[in-house]
Amino acid sequence: MLLQFSLTLGGLLMCAGDIVALAGLLTWQQRAPDPGTRRRRLLAGVMPLSTVLLLLLLGLLFSLMVLWSPEGATILADL
Numbered sequence: 095m096l097l098q099f100s101l102t103l104g105g106l107l108m109c110a111g112d113i114v115a116l117a118g119l120l121t122w123q124q125r126a127p128d129p130g131t132r133r134r135r136l137l138a139g140v141m142p143l144s145t146v147l148l149l150l151l152l153g154l155l156f157s158l159m160v161l162w163s164p165e166g167a168t169i170l171a172d173l
Contacts, residue, residue, distance in 0.1 A: 095167075097170060098161055098162070098166065098167070098170065101158075101161060101170075102158060102161065102162070105154050105157065105158050105161075106158075108150075108154055109151055109154055109155070112147050112150055112151045112154070113151075115147055116144060116147050116148075119139070119140055119143055119144060119147075120140065120144075122135065122139075122140075123135045123136055123139065123140045
């Protein structure tokens, strides 16, 4: 049970960090000096990195749901 709580806390901290990283990425894109640079940052930086960050967020949330499912303790014991 303590392992479930510690993994949950770590997962929630990673989710919060992921959201902060997304906010920083969007802020970086919006602070470009001209529209051409903003578009370049959007296509070359924001889109690929936000895709990775959102996939990480989705995976973390799925892992937390599996961890707290009725079979979660069994799955955790098998690891």
